[in-house]
Amino acid sequence: MAQPAFDSAYARxxxxxxxRVTPTPVKAPRLIRVNAPLAAELGIDPDWLASEEGVAVLAGNRVPDTATPIATAYAGHQFGGFVPQLGDGRAILLGEVIDRGGTRRDVQLKGAGPTPYSRRGDGRAALGPVLREYLVSEAMQALGIPTTRALAAVTTGERVVRETMLPGAVLTRVASSHIRVGTFQFFASRGDVEGVRTLADHVIARHYPHAAEAEHPHRALLEAVVQAQAELVARWLLVGFVHGVMNTDNTSVAGETIDYGPCAFLDEYDPQAVFSSIDLYRRYAYGNQPAIAQWNLTRLAECLLPLLGDDADAAAEDAVQVLEAFGPAFERAYQGGLRRKLGLSTERPGDAALAEELLQAMAANLADFTLTFRGLSEAAADEEADAHVRSLFNDPGAYDAWAPRWRHRLGEEPGDAAARREAMLAVNPAFIPRNHRIEAVIRAAVDRNDFAPFEELLTVLARPFDSQPAFARYMEPPAAHERVHQTFCGT
Structure with missing residues (x-):
C-alpha cells in the first residue's frame, strides 16, 4: 500500500x-470522506487512507514514520491590528510529499489538537467549518482558482465547545505551502533579518525558482508574489467569492486561496457585501479585496526591505515601484476575465465601461451574479434568452437599456455565435457553493449525522460549468427564509 512518503524541507x-508537536489523539475517529483523485495525484493510496490505519493518521492518532509533525510560527495583521505571535494554533503540518508532477506539497491536519501557538484555544475544529472548507476549497479547484485542497475529513467522536457543544472533526489539508505574509512578519517584527533572509530563500527555492536567477533575487521574489496575488484576487472577484478574513496571516505567498473561515459567494451582486460575523466595519467586503491584497503585500515589502539593499531609501523606492505594479496586474487579470465573461475575445476601448455599466445595473437591481453571467452565455447566441436574464433584475428595463450596447459590441467580434456561447459557458459557472446550500449540508451533518447532502453537493460542485439538469435546483438562489447573512470562522 502506498502510504505517504514525507520529505519535509521546512522542518529542516x-x-x-x-x-515540534505531536497531534492529540481523539476518542473514536470515523471517516467522512477521502478525496481519491487528489490522493492519487499525491502518490498516496486512497484505499490505505480509508483503512483503519489511514483513518488513524487522518485523525492524528498515529504519526507515520516518515512524518515530522510541526506547528509553524507566524505573526500577522488581523483587521489592521498587528499581533506579533500567532502560529498554527489548531493545525499540525505532518510534512511534505512530492506529488506525481514533481511538486512539493504540504499535508496538514487541521483540528489536530493544541500547539504552543494555541493561545488558550483547544486546538480542535468543529464539524461545520471542516465541511465548509472541504466544499469551498474543492469548488474553487473545480473553478480553476489556485487553492489549498481537502484530502480527507474525519469526525473525532468528541465534542468541542464553541457557543454550544458541537461534534469535532479533523480536515486534512494540502497546499503548495502554508507560508504566509505573516510568516515573514514574525521574523521582521523581531528584527531577525537573518530569519527573513532564510525564509525568503526558502520561498524562492520552493515557489519561484526563476527569481534565483534574477539580478536581485529578493526583489524578483516580491514581484512574483505581487503578480500571483493580483491574479488570484481578480479570479475571486470574477466568481463572486468573498474570502472574509484577508488578514496578512491568511495571505499565502504561494498565491493560493488559504484559510477558508467565514468565506461566502455572492448571490445578488453587491460590492459592499460582507458575510463574516466579525467584520464589523466591512474591511474585507467583496469590492475591497483588491485594495486589501495590496495593503497586505505592502506589509510583505516592509519585511523584505533589508534584503532589497543597504541604502534604506533606495530599498523603499524599489519596493514602492514593485508594489505599484499590483494595480495594473490586477486590472489586466480582472478586465480580461470580464471580457471573457461577456463573450469578448478581443480588447477594444470602452470594454471596461461596458462591463462596469452592467455591474452597476446588477447592483442597483439585486441581480444574481452567477445567474446573470450564465444567462448572458445563452443570450449571446439567442436573443430569446434575454427574457431569462432580464427577469433577474428588479427593474428589467435596466437590462434592456444595457443589452443593445453589448450586442453591438458582440457584433464587432470574430467567430460565430455558437462558438462564443461555448466559450462563455466555459468561464461562467452554473454552480457555485451557495451559502444556503452549505448551511443545509452542515445542518444535516451536525443535527442528523446525515452526510448524503454533503456528498451530493460535492458531486455538483465538481462540474461547475456543466449544465447538470438533474441538479438544476442547485443553481437557484436562496428563498427569503434561506438567505445566509452571516458566516462564522469556527475557531
Missing part, C-alpha cells in the same frame, strides 16, 4: 521557525 529550517 532553524528551530525558531516552528515548534
Amino acid at each position: 529550517l532553524p528551530d525558531r521557525f516552528f515548534a
Whole structure:
C-alpha cells in the first residue's frame, strides 16, 4: 500500500521557525470522506487512507514514520491590528510529499489538537467549518482558482465547545505551502533579518525558482508574489467569492486561496457585501479585496526591505515601484476575465465601461451574479434568452437599456455565435457553493449525522460549468427564509 512518503524541507529550517508537536489523539475517529483523485495525484493510496490505519493518521492518532509533525510560527495583521505571535494554533503540518508532477506539497491536519501557538484555544475544529472548507476549497479547484485542497475529513467522536457543544472533526489539508505574509512578519517584527533572509530563500527555492536567477533575487521574489496575488484576487472577484478574513496571516505567498473561515459567494451582486460575523466595519467586503491584497503585500515589502539593499531609501523606492505594479496586474487579470465573461475575445476601448455599466445595473437591481453571467452565455447566441436574464433584475428595463450596447459590441467580434456561447459557458459557472446550500449540508451533518447532502453537493460542485439538469435546483438562489447573512470562522 502506498502510504505517504514525507520529505519535509521546512522542518529542516532553524528551530525558531516552528515548534515540534505531536497531534492529540481523539476518542473514536470515523471517516467522512477521502478525496481519491487528489490522493492519487499525491502518490498516496486512497484505499490505505480509508483503512483503519489511514483513518488513524487522518485523525492524528498515529504519526507515520516518515512524518515530522510541526506547528509553524507566524505573526500577522488581523483587521489592521498587528499581533506579533500567532502560529498554527489548531493545525499540525505532518510534512511534505512530492506529488506525481514533481511538486512539493504540504499535508496538514487541521483540528489536530493544541500547539504552543494555541493561545488558550483547544486546538480542535468543529464539524461545520471542516465541511465548509472541504466544499469551498474543492469548488474553487473545480473553478480553476489556485487553492489549498481537502484530502480527507474525519469526525473525532468528541465534542468541542464553541457557543454550544458541537461534534469535532479533523480536515486534512494540502497546499503548495502554508507560508504566509505573516510568516515573514514574525521574523521582521523581531528584527531577525537573518530569519527573513532564510525564509525568503526558502520561498524562492520552493515557489519561484526563476527569481534565483534574477539580478536581485529578493526583489524578483516580491514581484512574483505581487503578480500571483493580483491574479488570484481578480479570479475571486470574477466568481463572486468573498474570502472574509484577508488578514496578512491568511495571505499565502504561494498565491493560493488559504484559510477558508467565514468565506461566502455572492448571490445578488453587491460590492459592499460582507458575510463574516466579525467584520464589523466591512474591511474585507467583496469590492475591497483588491485594495486589501495590496495593503497586505505592502506589509510583505516592509519585511523584505533589508534584503532589497543597504541604502534604506533606495530599498523603499524599489519596493514602492514593485508594489505599484499590483494595480495594473490586477486590472489586466480582472478586465480580461470580464471580457471573457461577456463573450469578448478581443480588447477594444470602452470594454471596461461596458462591463462596469452592467455591474452597476446588477447592483442597483439585486441581480444574481452567477445567474446573470450564465444567462448572458445563452443570450449571446439567442436573443430569446434575454427574457431569462432580464427577469433577474428588479427593474428589467435596466437590462434592456444595457443589452443593445453589448450586442453591438458582440457584433464587432470574430467567430460565430455558437462558438462564443461555448466559450462563455466555459468561464461562467452554473454552480457555485451557495451559502444556503452549505448551511443545509452542515445542518444535516451536525443535527442528523446525515452526510448524503454533503456528498451530493460535492458531486455538483465538481462540474461547475456543466449544465447538470438533474441538479438544476442547485443553481437557484436562496428563498427569503434561506438567505445566509452571516458566516462564522469556527475557531
